[in-house]
Amino acid sequence: MTIQLDVTGMMRSAVPTGATPEALAALAPRLAAAHEGLLADAARGVLGFRELEAQAAERARVLAWAAAQRGSCDDVVVLGIGGSALGAVALRTALLPRDWNLRSPAQRGGRPRLHVLDNVDPRSVRGLLELVDPTRTRFLVISKSGSTAETMSQYLLVRERLRAAGRSPAEGLAYVTDPVKGVLRRLAAADGVPTFDVPANVGGRFSVLSPVGMLPAALLGMDVDAMVAGAIAMRDRCASGVLQQNPALAFAGLQWRAHAEAGQGMQVLMPYSDAFRDLAPWFVQLWAESLGKVTPAGAHVGPTPIVAVGATDQHAQVQLFMEGPVDKTVTFIDVEEMDGGDLTIPSVGADGPAELAYLGGHGFGKLLRAECRATAGALTKSGRPTMTIRVTRADALHLGGLFMLFELATIYGGQLYGVDPLDQPGVELGKQLTYYQFGHPDWQHMKVIWDTLPGSDPAWVI
Numbered sequence: 060m061t062i063q064l065d066v067t068g069m070m071r072s073a074v075p076t077g078a079t080p081e082a083l084a085a086l087a088p089r090l091a092a093a094h095e096g097l098l099a100d101a102a103r104g105v106l107g108f109r110e111l112e113a114q115a116a117e118r119a120r121v122l123a124w125a126a127a128q129r130g131s132c133d134d135v136v137v138l139g140i141g142g143s144a145l146g147a148v149a150l151r152t153a154l155l156p157r158d159w160n161l162r163s164p165a166q167r168g169g170r171p172r173l174h175v176l177d178n179v180d181p182r183s184v185r186g187l188l189e190l191v192d193p194t195r196t197r198f199l200v201i202s203k204s205g206s207t208a209e210t211m212s213q214y215l216l217v218r219e220r221l222r223a224a225g226r227s228p229a230e231g232l233a234y235v236t237d238p239v240k241g242v243l244r245r246l247a248a249a250d251g252v253p254t255f256d257v258p259a260n261v262g263g264r265f266s267v268l269s270p271v272g273m274l275p276a277a278l279l280g281m282d283v284d285a286m287v288a289g290a291i292a293m294r295d296r297c298a299s300g301v302l303q304q305n306p307a308l309a310f311a312g313l314q315w316r317a318h319a320e321a322g323q324g325m326q327v328l329m330p331y332s333d334a335f336r337d338l339a340p341w342f343v344q345l346w347a348e349s350l351g352k353v354t355p356a357g358a359h360v361g362p363t364p365i366v367a368v369g370a371t372d373q374h375a376q377v378q379l380f381m382e383g384p385v386d387k388t389v390t391f392i393d394v395e396e397m398d399g400g401d402l403t404i405p406s407v408g409a410d411g412p413a414e415l416a417y418l419g420g421h422g423f424g425k426l427l428r429a430e431c432r433a434t435a436g437a438l439t440k441s442g443r444p445t446m447t448i449r450v451t452r453a454d455a456l457h458l459g460g461l462f463m464l465f466e467l468a469t470i471y472g473g474q475l476y477g478v479d480p481l482d483q484p485g486v487e488l489g490k491q492l493t494y495y496q497f498g499h500p501d502w503q504h505m506k507v508i509w510d511t512l513p514g515s516d517p518a519w520v521i
């Protein structure tokens with residue numbers, strides 16, 4: 060496996076706002092301290108996402124159950140949101156052909172389609188439930204807390220649909236939730252539904268390598284063992300407190316420096332790879348929900364992660380990246396080997412348009428990679444800082460490595476920004492005001508806050 064982080068484009072030798080050797084020397088103790096902080100967190104037992112060996116028994120249970128389900132369903136539907144859904148989307152996009160759900164059962168080799176219902180928009184919920192046959196579908200209810208309103212609403216509807224189709228919860232559902240807490244855990248015991256544990260010390264957005272991601276992966280026949288091996292290899296590679304020896308620390312440290320010293324808090328992740336295009340939203344949630352916080356001293360901090368896709372966004376956002384404010388860093392993901400080999404662009408031939416002759420005989424993948432290098436070069440030329448993550452191929456092994464790289468970087472980011480990357484207090488008030496509006500008995504005291512909110516002023520409704 061090769062995953063390399065090339066940070067040349069973040070240096071002063073490449074761009075005017077880049078890090079000088081002096082700045083890197085000044086940063087070194089801070090990075091060493093961030094690494095010590097991570098080790099201390101690990102020793103306190105709060106970084107369960109790193110402890111993949113400890114999850115081996117539950118993973119074996121997932122794999123055995125998934126193997127026993129083979130051929131029993133046409134569709135797998137994930138009911139989940141946030142960290143309980145984005146990993147499955149990233150896995151699906153990376154490890155299945157792009158049109159997987161459109162393929163016939165024979166083209167899918169008997170494996171099911173995979174849907175991720177990560178919203179409560181009735182259009183999507185109704186649309187999906189119209190599409191799948193409840194007697195041939197396994198619904199995975201994935202919620203660490205086992206109480207998230209969006210997921211529980213979907214669950215209630217699916218439970219009713221299964222009942223109407225004459226199926227028991229045990230036949231149509233599986234749960235992934237906290238080992239002890241939450242409504243789902245209680246229901247699991249009552250309904251006899253197959254249930255898999257999210258370790259107590261693994262939070263939602265860090266949970267993709269737990270049953271949260273590995274259950275849908277196993278049901279779809281993905282190489283779970285390779286993914287975990289890739290993640291472990293990356294974790295073990297990130298064992299030093301020195302930037303040059305630890306890609307996760309280098310990523311976090313240089314992004315943080317760019318923000319703190321050069322005002323570059325907009326941080327774009329731009330895979331030049333359709334396989335990794337949904338890795339970017341997964342990263343955005345991880346980075347944003349973990350690092351956008353109030354420090355103990357009361358400062359509001361955090362980078363703003365942005366999704367882009369190469370080459371598509373060369374025709375959308377790259378203009379902004381090139382000539383807009385110098386407030387961004389752009390991280391490319393460059394994949395060296397194309398899945399299924401490259402695809403040759405035909406030569407124009409004697410009767411074809413001569414203007415297009417330059418394309419003929421080259422590969423589409425070669426074009427994609429040339430565009431990645433060209434965009435990186437153009438941004439450097441405009442003084443915009445960039446990094447490139449170079450990956451040999453988009454397979455389970457490398458995907459596991461990338462998940463771990465970004466998860467570790469996020470913990471380092473928490474140390475550098477001075478916030479707890481594992482909590483999300485900022486989402487609570489919105490949830491509580493929703494509960495209040497729905498008459499949840501525990502949240503009626505929120506009326507005090509609700510009543511102070513400014514109503515819509517007709518003078519400002521335009």
Ligand code: PA5
Pocket residue numbers: 140141142143201202203204205206207210262263264265348483
């Ligand atoms: O990262 C997080 O912790 C959140 O995004 C959660 O994953 C999200 O809120 C869903 O929570 P739960 O899995 O408890 O339903």
